[in-house]
Amino acid sequence: MKDFKIYYGLEFNPFEKGQPDIPVETSDYREAMGRLNYLKDVRGIGLFTGRSGTGKSFIMKKFSETLNPGLYKVIYMPMSTLSTIEFYRELSNQLGLEIYHKKIDNFRNIQAHIKKMVDEKRIVPVIILDEAQFLKTDILNDLIMLLNFNFDSSSYVILILTGTPVLNHTINRAVHEALKQRIVIQYETTGMNEKDIETYISIKLKKAGRNEPLVMPEALTALLNACQGSSRKLNNLMTxxxxxxxxxxxxxIDNDTVMEAADEIG
Structure with a gap:
């Protein structure tokens, strides 16, 4: 197989996973970051959903990197299939707390620790629950109690729920009405549009050492149709x-090349 990196004048494949992190500010990225910064200021619960591959995890990673570690403690939990007791134990573990056998003991310990963090150390916990569409009803219900401080009059924690659009339907169920009322900001990523794709490819290629245009304008529509706005699919397709x-x-890269590559992927 011909080395396409040499052929196209690339120092590396910028669309390959594991290569240098190259942030691209798509419309979704800008909108979500704006809402996350608002959530940072007011605290409380944020709900961020979107189809797989539309950049949710990347946005959360970049938002976390903007937080001053002297003022915020980021806790990222991607294991959303946990049982209720496993959830409390994992949260205790990430907070550096002693882990108890009973849920109530972990609950009290976590609440006391969070209150001490905020009141005495002035450090705000930022808890990110990824793939939250898999969270059990018991855990979602417990989140309300866990975040209840000073008779529900104070917001001590920034809690971010992220997941697929299924999570929106879950939150809208009557059983979760109390949780829904406590959500202060939400956003659903829609994926990249044609302009986003053009910018995304251009920035990635420049970081890899190629300044000349590589993708013909008419091929952008074909790329959009094939990847359906997903950056993950776009990376694979561009490779x-x-x-x-x-x-x-x-x-x-012309329209025919995109179609042939899409057929090859299947």
Whole structure:
């Protein structure tokens, strides 16, 4: 197979997982970050949903990196299939607390520790529950009690629930009405549009050492249709476009190259 990196003048494949992190401010990224910064100021619960591959985890990672570690303690929990007691034990573990066998003991210990963090150390916990569409009803219900401080008159924690759109339907159920009323901000990522894709590809290629345009304008629509706004799908598709284009001795990625690469992926 021809080395497409050499053929297209790339120092590395910028669309490959594990390569240098190259942030691209898409419309979703800007909107979500604006809402996350608002949540940072007011505290409380934020709900962020979107289809798989539309950048939710990337946005949460970048938001976390903006937080001053002297003022915020980020706790990221992607294991949303935990049982209720496992949830409390994992949260205790990430807070550096002693883990108890009973839920009530962990609950009291966590609340007391969070109150001490905020009141005495002036450090606000930021708890990110990823893939929250899998959280059990008992855990979602307990979140209300866990975040209840000073008779529910104070917001000590920033809690971010992220997941697929299924999470929206879960929160809208009558059994979760109390939780829904406590959500202060929410956003649903829609994925990249054609302009986002153009910017995304251009920035990635420049970081990899190529300044000349590589993708023809008419190929952008084909890329959008094939990846359906998903950055994860776009990365995979662009890698295949580079392979197919180099193999066919095409100096640019045109519409035919995109279609052939999409067919190759299946």
């Amino acid at each position: 295949h476009c580079l392979i197919v284009g180099a193999a066919a001795n095409r100096m640019i």
